[in-house]
Amino acid sequence: MCKSCVLNFHYHNSKYQKTQNNIESKSKMASQDYTPLTNISVTKSQISNCSFSKWYPLFKSHIPKAMIIKPLPNEFIQYLEQDGIILPNEDSSTSFYTQGITNDDENEYSDWEEQAANDESSSEQEQENERVDPLVHFPEFHNKLKSAIDELGSVTPKLNWSAPRDATWILPNNTMKCNEVNELYLLLNASNYIMHDLQNAFDECTGKEEEEEEERRKSNTPEFELILRKWFDINPALEFRVFVQNGKIIGISQRDLNYYDYLDALSDQFKDMLDGFVKDVIVPKFPDKDFVVDVYIPRPFNKIFLIDINPFARKTDPLLFSWNELIESSGDKKDYELRLVKENNVGRFVSKEHSENQVPKDLIDAALDPQAIKELTEKWKELLSRQEKDEENKL
Numbered sequence: 001m002c003k004s005c006v007l008n009f010h011y012h013n014s015k016y017q018k019t020q021n022n023i024e025s026k027s028k029m030a031s032q033d034y035t036p037l038t039n040i041s042v043t044k045s046q047i048s049n050c051s052f053s054k055w056y057p058l059f060k061s062h063i064p065k066a067m068i069i070k071p072l073p074n075e076f077i078q079y080l081e082q083d084g085i086i087l088p089n090e091d092s093s094t095s096f097y098t099q100g101i102t103n104d105d106e107n108e109y110s111d112w113e114e115q116a117a118n119d120e121s122s123s124e125q126e127q128e129n130e131r132v133d134p135l136v137h138f139p140e141f142h143n144k145l146k147s148a149i150d151e152l153g154s155v156t157p158k159l160n161w162s163a164p165r166d167a168t169w170i171l172p173n174n175t176m177k178c179n180e181v182n183e184l185y186l187l188l189n190a191s192n193y194i195m196h197d198l199q200n201a202f203d204e205c206t207g208k209e210e211e212e213e214e215e216r217r218k219s220n221t222p223e224f225e226l227i228l229r230k231w232f233d234i235n236p237a238l239e240f241r242v243f244v245q246n247g248k249i250i251g252i253s254q255r256d257l258n259y260y261d262y263l264d265a266l267s268d269q270f271k272d273m274l275d276g277f278v279k280d281v282i283v284p285k286f287p288d289k290d291f292v293v294d295v296y297i298p299r300p301f302n303k304i305f306l307i308d309i310n311p312f313a314r315k316t317d318p319l320l321f322s323w324n325e326l327i328e329s330s331g332d333k334k335d336y337e338l339r340l341v342k343e344n345n346v347g348r349f350v351s352k353e354h355s356e357n358q359v360p361k362d363l364i365d366a367a368l369d370p371q372a373i374k375e376l377t378e379k380w381k382e383l384l385s386r387q388e389k390d391e392e393n394k395l
């Protein structure tokens with residue numbers, strides 16, 4: 001008997017296709033000022049150095065509590081990459097199977113019936129039999145994740161580089177806060193940013209010949225890791241992205257793109273704090289001199305938390321800057337700007353963020369509530385049986 005629920009939603013034929021579409025649109029949004037003049041190259045080793053597990057030991061006292069889980073079983077990677085979401089249902093002997101929930105604009109409910117009638121149903125059954133199921137294919141790792149959550153309390157996950165910020169729609173609280181393992185699975189499975197880490201991490205890398213040779217000798221596939229960060233409530237207004245080139249800050253951007261009236265008055269204080277942090281804490285230990293660091297400065301503004309280190313590359317969102325602006329002005333600049341959202345930009349950005357990932361309400365409801373999954377399943381079964389009857393009547 002199947003021990004799991006399956007949420008199988010088709011985004012433009014495959015998750016991979018969806019990933020490609022989103023990465024393209026994300027990078028277009030992030031780099032609207034692309035010009036061939038300003039080249040920013042990034043090597044595989046620079047990308048590797050930004051893997052969480054590489055820098056966590058160097059700056060542990062500045063990083064909120066986190067657990068690094070690696071290596072990841074291949075089955076877990078396959079689980080994240082496969083279409084649909086299988087959720088372990090350990091407490092129940094009933095099996096839920098839901099398929100054919102689509103996010104294609106052209107496909108509404110009526111298409112479900114059509115889809116059920118054609119031959120795809122048998123091939124989907126075959127796929128279902130091959131699907132990776134946590135309880136069947138990686139039960140030990142599944143238990144490890146549960147124990148980690150027991151130990152840390154609520155967590156927020158990420159892989160080597162990315163957090164599933166684009167998939168918060170799938171959780172009831174609309175955040176990345178996971179209270180149990182199924183929430184972790186939902187969030188990771190629904191995220192294109194996670195897929196980016198799995199499939200495109202080294203895209204657009206260049207490198208010196210010797211370095212490329214060295215990387216080839218190792219492997220072209222990164223060693224994947226899952227990071228579980230203990231959840232704490234962050235005030236997004238106090239998060240900043242700091243761009244560092246040749247060991248020097250060339251710009252700082254507010255991270256959350258809303259207007260906060262109190263930030264302007266704090267700007268000089270934050271610049272002083274961040275100058276010291278980058279110069280005395282990060283630069284002496286981090287192996288590269290070009291990088292982008294995300295920080296959090298909570299009240300009473302006497303400590304800086306390191307949230308993330310990103311490659312100094314176009315794939316890192318320049319937020320309120322453009323990459324050309326950062327690069328072109330960096331050479332002759334003695335001082336740099338801490339850029340904040342101006343009042344007249346209120347509401348301009350926020351509603352757009354991750355909007356490419358909006359999905360049908362049925363799917364969201366189903367993800368939030370086991371009863372809704374059951375109802376969706378029953379609806380689907382009813383449609384199938386109605387379809388079968390219609391077919392019989394036609395014969």
Ligand SMILES: Nc1ncnc2c1ncn2[C@@H]1O[C@H](COP(=O)(O)OP(=O)(O)OP(=O)(O)O)[C@@H](O)[C@H]1O
Nearest residue numbers: 064156161162163229230231232234294307308310
């Ligand atoms: N321990 C934590 N508890 C709660 N929220 C957190 C925690 N750590 C990070 N966050 C939130 O998650 C957000 C994303 O984290 P992070 O920067 O690691 O993701 P990312 O995918 O690398 O983002 P980006 O692609 O923008 O670099 C942070 O901006 C912060 O708001």
